[in-house]
Amino acid sequence: MNFDERTTGPATRDESADAQAVPAVTGERADLLEALAKQRHFLRFPTRDLTDEQAGLRTTAGELCLGGLIKHVTSVERGWAEFIRTGPSAMPDFTAMTEADWARRADDFRMLPGETLAGVLAAYAEVAGRTDELVATLPDLDAAWPLPKAPWFEAGAEWSARRVLMHIVAETAQHAGHADILRESLDGAKSMG
Numbered sequence: 001m002n003f004d005e006r007t008t009g010p011a012t013r014d015e016s017a018d019a020q021a022v023p024a025v026t027g028e029r030a031d032l033l034e035a036l037a038k039q040r041h042f043l044r045f046p047t048r049d050l051t052d053e054q055a056g057l058r059t060t061a062g063e064l065c066l067g068g069l070i071k072h073v074t075s076v077e078r079g080w081a082e083f084i085r086t087g088p089s090a091m092p093d094f095t096a097m098t099e100a101d102w103a104r105r106a107d108d109f110r111m112l113p114g115e116t117l118a119g120v121l122a123a124y125a126e127v128a129g130r131t132d133e134l135v136a137t138l139p140d141l142d143a144a145w146p147l148p149k150a151p152w153f154e155a156g157a158e159w160s161a162r163r164v165l166m167h168i169v170a171e172t173a174q175h176a177g178h179a180d181i182l183r184e185s186l187d188g189a190k191s192m193g
Contacts, residue, residue, distance in 0.1 A: 025136045028162075032135050035169045040128055042176035043073060045191050046183035047117060055120070056111030059185035066182050067111040067120045073175050074124045075108045080168050081131045084138065084161045087145040094150035135165060 025033060047055060047066050055067035082090035092101070111120070141162040147153040159167070180191045 028141065029135055032162075032165050032169070033132055036128070036132065036135070036165075036172065039169055039172035039176055040124075042191055043070060043172055043179050044121060044124070046176075046179040046189070047121065048189075050117060050186075052111070052116045052118075054186060055117040056115075057186060059182050063106075063109055064178060064182060065110055066179055066186075067115065067117055068109040069175055069179055069182065070120050070124050071111075071115075072108045073172055074120070074127050076171055077131055077168050078127045080164050081127070081134055083145060083148070084134060084143075084164050088148040091148035093148060094152075096149070131168070141165075 047070070050066065052067075056065050058065050079091055097105075111117075138161055142160050144158045144160040144163075146156070146158045176191075183189050183191075
């Protein structure tokens with residue numbers, strides 16, 4: 001029984017298919033996959049039983065909504081997984097971004113007209129499945145690339161695939177906490193307690 005089955009019932013058909021597509025792994029890779037699965041669950045769980053409208057509501061003083069938060073994590077995970085595959089060219093040069101570039105990135109944090117919670121969750125599941133496959137099949141977790149240019153990265157630093165995957169776990173966990181706060185602010189529902 002996987003983590004999702006213990007906490008929310010059987011996995012959906014798509015999640016089960018993704019899990020079966022990933023080769024069996026052990027050791028460190030299994031630990032990474034388990035950590036990713038657990039944090040992804042806690043990010044998705046606060047969206048249970050919500051309408052598209054509720055998923056798009058700002059429930060705190062900040063700009064975040066649940067659907068937008070999942071869109072953001074999807075985008076971040078997609079970008080970092082591509083970084084593992086192809087290096088810094090997969091990411092923008094954050095130091096050269098224009099106001100228009102930042103405005104487009106801000107759309108990752110909100111539900112746009114025509115977007116649905118089901119669509120946002122499906123996109124996240126697709127990216128998660130590809131990342132899980134990468135974790136299972138990557139030849140070397142020590143392979144490293146220079147980080148993209150960004151004011152929040154040390155110049156000349158590089159991260160291994162392992163470090164990037166740990167960052168994805170940490171980012172997902174941080175935003176799972178945000179999701180819990182957003183949901184509790186919406187209707188009092190909590191992930192725990």
